[in-house]
Amino acid sequence: MTRRIRLIADDYGLAPGVSAAILDLLDRGRLTGTSCMTGFPEWEAEAERIKPLCGRAAVGLHLTLTDQPAVTGRSSLAPEGRLPPLRALALPVLRGRIDERHVHAELDAQYSRFVEALGRRPDFVDGHQHVHFLPVVRTWLRARFPEGADRPALRGGPALAAGSKVAAIAALAAGFNRSMQRAGFIVFQPLAGIYDWRQPEKFTAVLQAAVEGLPEQGLFMCHPGHVDETLRARDTMQAVREVEFAALASDAFGASLARANVAIMDGRG
Template sequence: MTRRIRLIADDYGLAPGVCAGILDLLDRGRLTGTSCMTGFPEWAEAAARIKPLRGRAAIGLHLTLTDQPAVTGKSSLAPGGRLPPLRSLALPVLRGRVDERDVHAELDAQYSRFVEALGRKPDFIDGHQHVHFLPVVRGWLRTRFPDTAGRPVLRGAPALSDAAAAPKIAAIAAVAAGFNQSMQRAGFAVLKPLAGIYDWRQPEKFAPLLEAAVEALSDRGLFMCHPGHVDQTLCARDPMQSVREVEFGVLASDAFGASLARAGVEILDGRE
């Protein structure tokens, strides 16, 4: 029996080079889909480029609450108009120093930009730096999608995919505690298990991690990745740079295609 897995690229819309790399891999059939960051000036152009793939590729919303300009401008969430680093987000939100209404307004704005540009709701929702696991975002998801019939699929909590990355996975899992169960009870479908987490400062770890997922990830399991090409826009916006070229090269390679064939594994497309 053929085992099928999901490969989802994060960060579509972050920079033109990232978009180009993801579109290339979608065209090659090496990705199930991608999640989109909608807050940048180039979003309308990026959306127009991926819009023809609706239905064939899974196109989701990559909720962003850290490190980038806020769509809604200055607020308690982004006092200077820029979203805070992750380390400066979670505790202030939990302790009430950030107004929940400002967080929800920013998420509403990003969601609206997605729907306006693509003419449909996202196929799924996840979060930049996993912010969708935060309680304030869980609350937004329940409020934004009151009808269970129209709720998007959510990316679930991580599985232990690499012993070397165990501390990082454990930290994410702590924030995600109870997410799968509570959101399923609320009527959301959850994609799980999640694999693909590793220390991106060690790009040589990506290929063996992907190979291990091909060999062992459960049917319909999810592997997250961050492929793309480095350009000046990316260098100005995000520290995760050269590793994106490494991930792109591995995913586009004949060796990866051969590993899928050997394992009897297929990559799900966006219709499944």
């Protein structure tokens, strides 16, 4: 029997080269979908490019609370108009130095830009640097999508496995899957695709392990892209995106799927 898995590319809308690479892979049938960053000036144009794929591909919202310009401008979350690094986000929110209302306002603004540009709610929600696992974002998700509403699915946490990065993300996600399922959300799990992107040579092995080991409807996250000047100005994750794109587009990847009798799900589930 064919086993179906989800491959979701993060960061659509981050830079033109990233968006173009993701659209290419969607056209090749090598991705289930992508999660969108809506805070950049190019978002409306990028939304027009992906809009024809909505329905066939899963198009989600990539909540962004770190390292990029804030849609809502200056606030306790972004005193200079720029979102903080992750290490300067979680504890200050818990200790009240960042007003939870300002976090929720930023998330509301990103969500509104998604809906206004695409004319629909996101198929799923996840987070840049996994910020959707933070308690302040869990609260927002429950409030924004109340019980009985047409809710997006959520990206869940990873299964416990060796490696400090997986362990750190699993700790951040502690209780997320169960609590959000109890609240009525569909949670895509388990999450795979976590590795040290500063070692791009590891990606092919991580991808192959997912093909061989992910359970039915498991989720593999990835970050394919083409490097351009916009990406260089906005993000430190650069050359590895080309490596991921090449691997996902390759005939070798297609052959590995066939050998394992694995199919990539589309956006219709």
